Amino acid sequence: MKIIINRVYPNFAEQKMYIQWEVESPPSVEATFDVFRSESPTGGFEQIASNLRNTYFYVDQFENTPGFFSLDRSIYYKVAISCSGERVESNPVYFDGAISADPMEQRDVDASYRHMKRNQYDKQLRLLRNKLILDFKLGLEKIYGISAILLKRKRWGTRCGLCYDPIANKQIKSHCDKCYDTTWVGGYIPTPILVHEQKPMPIQSGKDIPGPIEIKQTSFSTLYFPKINYDDIIAIRYNNTRYHIKSVSDTYIRTIPIHQTIISEIIPPDHIVYKIDIDTMEGMFNV
Numbered sequence: 001m002k003i004i005i006n007r008v009y010p011n012f013a014e015q016k017m018y019i020q021w022e023v024e025s026p027p028s029v030e031a032t033f034d035v036f037r038s039e040s041p042t043g044g045f046e047q048i049a050s051n052l053r054n055t056y057f058y059v060d061q062f063e064n065t066p067g068f069f070s071l072d073r074s075i076y077y078k079v080a081i082s083c084s085g086e087r088v089e090s091n092p093v094y095f096d097g098a099i100s101a102d103p104m105e106q107r108d109v110d111a112s113y114r115h116m117k118r119n120q121y122d123k124q125l126r127l128l129r130n131k132l133i134l135d136f137k138l139g140l141e142k143i144y145g146i147s148a149i150l151l152k153r154k155r156w157g158t159r160c161g162l163c164y165d166p167i168a169n170k171q172i173k174s175h176c177d178k179c180y181d182t183t184w185v186g187g188y189i190p191t192p193i194l195v196h197e198q199k200p201m202p203i204q205s206g207k208d209i210p211g212p213i214e215i216k217q218t219s220f221s222t223l224y225f226p227k228i229n230y231d232d233i234i235a236i237r238y239n240n241t242r243y244h245i246k247s248v249s250d251t252y253i254r255t256i257p258i259h260q261t262i263i264s265e266i267i268p269p270d271h272i273v274y275k276i277d278i279d280t281m282e283g284m285f286n287v
């Protein structure tokens with residue numbers, strides 16, 4: 001069992017930090033998560049959330065700690081997973097307000113070097129990043145965003161007792177409405193998001209391929225968080241169309257990751273994932 005923080009991302013305007021994680025070699029039963037924050041990589045770490053269940057991220061709110069969250073400060077996070085009496089912590093990762101696309105693990109970075117690196121250029125990049133992210137977010141919210149549910153595919157939790165064979169370590173029966181063919185009970189964790197549907201992708205063809213080949217792919221862009229992965233699903237609210245994520249790429253402006261671009265394929269209406277009811281999923285992920 002191993003836990004890795006795979007994204008730390010700020011919203012300076014609303015004084016929030018988004019922390020996302022993934023679990024490797026997960027146990028077959030439900031786990032809980034604790035989140036810790038520090039101003040130093042060596043601690044002490046303050047516990048800011050405990051016993052989180054059935055989630056893959058946490059949003060750290062700073063409105064009650066004025067001055068803590070600023071462009072000038074480094075903030076370190078750790079996440080712990082607990083399960084069946086076992087407890088494992090992630091490496092501390094830090095957010096320096098700067099330039100890296102993803103959190104850097106403390107073990108990879110020399111603290112004195114980090115301090116020296118902090119210069120005026122960094123500050124300008126931080127300000128620029130703040131503006132670019134905010135502009136994209138406002139565009140989604142006010143102009144071109146459409147309401148969707150990210151169905152985050154479960155990769156840990158409780159194994160499905162109906163279709164999963166633990167000896168063979170595979171699914172032995174498909175079209176399972178307990179895990180929606182993920183082998184993890186519940187199948188997906190829903191997160192409301194906004195997406196921007198792009199122009200249809202060009203149809204791919206090659207001169208060696210006889211006849212036209214139609215590849216029905218749809219492209220969306222969305223905020224840089226939550227981090228979206230292959231095989232997650234996006235469900236569009238207004239028409240209930242669902243798409244399998246086939247690839248995700250990050251879009252950068254001057255090394256600053258601004259948004260994710262998703263290539264997806266529409267899911268046929270007889271697929272088991274249409275049994276997941278999205279009508280009752282209220283609210284909007286607002287980071």
Ligand SMILES: [Zn+2]
Pocket residue numbers: 160161162163164176177178179180181182183184
């Ligand atoms: Zn199942």
